[in-house]
Amino acid sequence: MIVTGAPLAIYLLFAAPAAGALLALVPIAGVGRLAARAASLVALAASVGLLVASASGRWGPYIGVDALSDLFLFTVTAIYATSAWYSDRYLRAVHRPFLTPQVYYALLSAFAFTMISALLVTDLGLMWIGIEATTVSSALLIVLERRPTSVEAAWRYTLIASAGLTVALFALLLLYTDTGTLDAIRLAAAPPAATLPVLMAVALALVGYGTKIGLFPMHTWLPDAHSEAPSPISAMFSGVLLPTALYAFLRVYRVLGTAPPSSIRDLLLTFGLVTAVVGAFLLQSQRSYKRMFAYSSMEVMGLALTGVAIGGVALYGALLLIVAHAFVKSAAFYCSGNVLRATGTTRIDDVRDLRTQLPWTGGAWVLSSLGVTGAPPFGTFVGELLIVVGAVEVGADWVAVVVLIAIFLAFVGVNGQVGRMVFGESPAGRSPAAVGTDTGFEIPYLNVGVALALGVASLPYLAPIVRSATVLLGGAVP
Amino acid sequence: MNSSGEIEALIGVGILLTALFLQSESFVSPLVRGIALQSLLLGGLLGWLAWSQQSLDLALLAVLAVAIRAGFIPWVLGRQIRAFRWRLREVHAAQRVTGHALAAIALAIVAWFVFQETLASIFPQPGGALPFVLLVEGLLMLATRTNTIVQVIGYLEEENAVVYAGALFAPRFPLFVEVVVFLDVLGVVLVGVILSIQRDVTGTPEGSALEELAG
Numbered sequence: 001m002i003v004t005g006a007p008l009a010i011y012l013l014f015a016a017p018a019a020g021a022l023l024a025l026v027p028i029a030g031v032g033r034l035a036a037r038a039a040s041l042v043a044l045a046a047s048v049g050l051l052v053a054s055a056s057g058r059w060g061p062y063i064g065v066d067a068l069s070d071l072f073l074f075t076v077t078a079i080y081a082t083s084a085w086y087s088d089r090y091l092r093a094v095h096r097p098f099l100t101p102q103v104y105y106a107l108l109s110a111f112a113f114t115m116i117s118a119l120l121v122t123d124l125g126l127m128w129i130g131i132e133a134t135t136v137s138s139a140l141l142i143v144l145e146r147r148p149t150s151v152e153a154a155w156r157y158t159l160i161a162s163a164g165l166t167v168a169l170f171a172l173l174l175l176y177t178d179t180g181t182l183d184a185i186r187l188a189a190a191p192p193a194a195t196l197p198v199l200m201a202v203a204l205a206l207v208g209y210g211t212k213i214g215l216f217p218m219h220t221w222l223p224d225a226h227s228e229a230p231s232p233i234s235a236m237f238s239g240v241l242l243p244t245a246l247y248a249f250l251r252v253y254r255v256l257g258t259a260p261p262s263s264i265r266d267l268l269l270t271f272g273l274v275t276a277v278v279g280a281f282l283l284q285s286q287r288s289y290k291r292m293f294a295y296s297s298m299e300v301m302g303l304a305l306t307g308v309a310i311g312g313v314a315l316y317g318a319l320l321l322i323v324a325h326a327f328v329k330s331a332a333f334y335c336s337g338n339v340l341r342a343t344g345t346t347r348i349d350d351v352r353d354l355r356t357q358l359p360w361t362g363g364a365w366v367l368s369s370l371g372v373t374g375a376p377p378f379g380t381f382v383g384e385l386l387i388v389v390g391a392v393e394v395g396a397d398w399v400a401v402v403v404l405i406a407i408f409l410a411f412v413g414v415n416g417q418v419g420r421m422v423f424g425e426s427p428a429g430r431s432p433a434a435v436g437t438d439t440g441f442e443i444p445y446l447n448v449g450v451a452l453a454l455g456v457a458s459l460p461y462l463a464p465i466v467r468s469a470t471v472l473l474g475g476a477v478p
Numbered sequence: 479m480n481s482s483g484e485i486e487a488l489i490g491v492g493i494l495l496t497a498l499f500l501q502s503e504s505f506v507s508p509l510v511r512g513i514a515l516q517s518l519l520l521g522g523l524l525g526w527l528a529w530s531q532q533s534l535d536l537a538l539l540a541v542l543a544v545a546i547r548a549g550f551i552p553w554v555l556g557r558q559i560r561a562f563r564w565r566l567r568e569v570h571a572a573q574r575v576t577g578h579a580l581a582a583i584a585l586a587i588v589a590w591f592v593f594q595e596t597l598a599s600i601f602p603q604p605g606g607a608l609p610f611v612l613l614v615e616g617l618l619m620l621a622t623r624t625n626t627i628v629q630v631i632g633y634l635e636e637e638n639a640v641v642y643a644g645a646l647f648a649p650r651f652p653l654f655v656e657v658v659v660f661l662d663v664l665g666v667v668l669v670g671v672i673l674s675i676q677r678d679v680t681g682t683p684e685g686s687a688l689e690e691l692a693g
Contacts, residue, residue, distance in 0.1 A: 129656065
């Protein structure tokens with residue numbers, strides 16, 4: 001089927017970030033910022049257009065959209081836009097940046113372009129190229145602040161993510177050898193028999209893409225890259241890069257049809273639960289608030305994979321969780337950027353009493369932390385609740401218990417630490433780091449608002465597309 | 479096995495021997511020469527397959543293997559080693575060479591048996607297990623080494639394994655040349671950009687357990 005009405009939006013989704021990346025390199029002050037902001041808004045408008053039209057179908061042999069890609073495209077472009085708008089204040093506070101603003105904005109748009117490309121293609125090989133290209137386009141952004149730890153983090157990210165993706169490529173080789181095609185739409189429409197090569201391909205894809213999703217034990221790059229990257233990039237890593245990698249895996253997983261063999265579902269469940277629990281435990285002991293949020297992302301991705309493995313209404317919960325989490329986690333990272341700019345430190349012990357020193361940022365940080373950890377009435381709460389309900393519905397009560405333990409641990413850990421930083425008094429004889437002005441809190445509040453609205457209201461266009469994407473993957477809607 | 483299959487298997491064994499050599503070496507310059515030799519052997523194998531199958535894609539892959547992974551990247555790595563003004567030996571691996579070599583041999587045997595038990599019936603090509611073993615050896619190198627130049631060599635070995643597997647099992651894999659070009663671009667980014675930044679910022683290619691990145 002050829003998409004009608006959608007080609008302009010698809011064209012804009014490709015062209016806007018690409019043009020933004022190229023225009024940003026024009027050596028005139030302010031052009032980079034303007035180009036990235038304009039490109040991100042055009043891309044966001046195009047993705048909203050796809051949502052409104054509920055676009056679904058193919059455009060040529062390699063390009064296509066459906067409810068699932070529409071949903072992820074919206075999430076990616078929204079966080080791209082908020083990061084492009086938030087970056088200016090953050091960049092101004094960076095001392096001796098490794099990248100000029102032009103190069104920073106060019107790479108930011110290139111990073112968005114690679115994610116969008118991965119979401120728009122129907123060929124699993126091209127999708128793999130898109131995911132691999134996200135590593136190339138984002139690695140240099142991590143070293144912006146020129147710290148030895150940033151370089152080490154960029155290095156680990158590039159190597160570990162690439163090593164994982166070569167395993168994913170091996171998976172695609174196996175899949176192609178058995179099926180003779182890498183067309184995700186064709187494979188989903190007529191799933192091949194679950195032969196040993198196909199099952200191995202899906203398992204290897206889980207390990208390969210799982211590296212980029214942040215699944216335990218391949219997650220080791222994640223806390224380093226998230227904590228060392230500038231905050232707007234951390235927001236994109238946590239909010240949309242991990243879900244984009246999960247999207248690529250879902251396309252391979254979909255090859256098994258809407259009722260995958262239990263062996264593969266058990267594998268997903270194991271990876272998901274272990275990742276959620278390990279992430280929830282590890283975030284307790286973090287000394288850096290950015291690393292704490294990074295481990296929180298790992299926990300959320302584990303929960304999302306668990307929802308995918310369970311299927312049914314839990315799958316709907318997983319997709320809702322991914323979308324709502326993108327907005328609240330990006331808000332949490334933008335607030336982290338504000339706190340870092342004002343205090344000059346990421347150490348939890350050195351930040352106190354933000355309630356009086358950075359009241360607006362402190363407020364947004366508390367709200368976003370609550371949202372990140374699934375407090376009601378955020379969309380993340382609804383998503384996590386549905387994963388638990390889904391587990392109980394299929395009779396996997398023990399899975400529901402493990403999920404609840406991970407949620408509880410993450411809730412206590414994140415909110416306890418953020419609460420101390422916002423409401424806690426400095427210990428006697430120890431003064432907190434110097435505090436600057438309270439700015440840059442508008443975008444965090446905006447993102448928190450979207451996640452709240454996802455929880456308390458069925459947002460027009462967005463909530464229905466989550467349902468459609470769930471049905472597409474064989475899940476059930478509540 | 480016909481003579482064509484024998485030639486492929488023979489070159490494949492040569493590639494495997496270079497992989498085992500890389501695991502047992504702690505001096506960096508021989509490691510760079512070792513990966514160049516491995517890529518050259520792979521280029522030869524791809525050239526042979528391209529000629530026997532009359533495949534332009536495989537010929538392009540052969541050119542890429544020789545030009546980028548046997549030529550350009552080792553050349554850049556050689557320059558990096560000189561720029562670091564460094565003793566040309568991986569500090570952390572120096573005391574553990576015997577252990578690395580034994581682990582590499584054990585892992586190669588295990589990988590071989592796993593392949594024979596699971597995938598050999600699907601990929602009956604001569605030496606079909608070799609790319610699988612090479613992939614595992616590359617992962618082992620990435621996991622156990624701390625020197626960034628040596629880690630690049632581990633990455634290149636992994637890339638060689640994937641190209642080897644693609645050429646042997648699925649020579650008509652769509653967009654394979656483009657995929658390999660992307661992997662090469664990433665390799666060039668690794669050696670050309672991030673290593674340079676690391677030299678400027680830290681002054682050493684030895685990875686360290688930085689306290690800020692603990693936990």
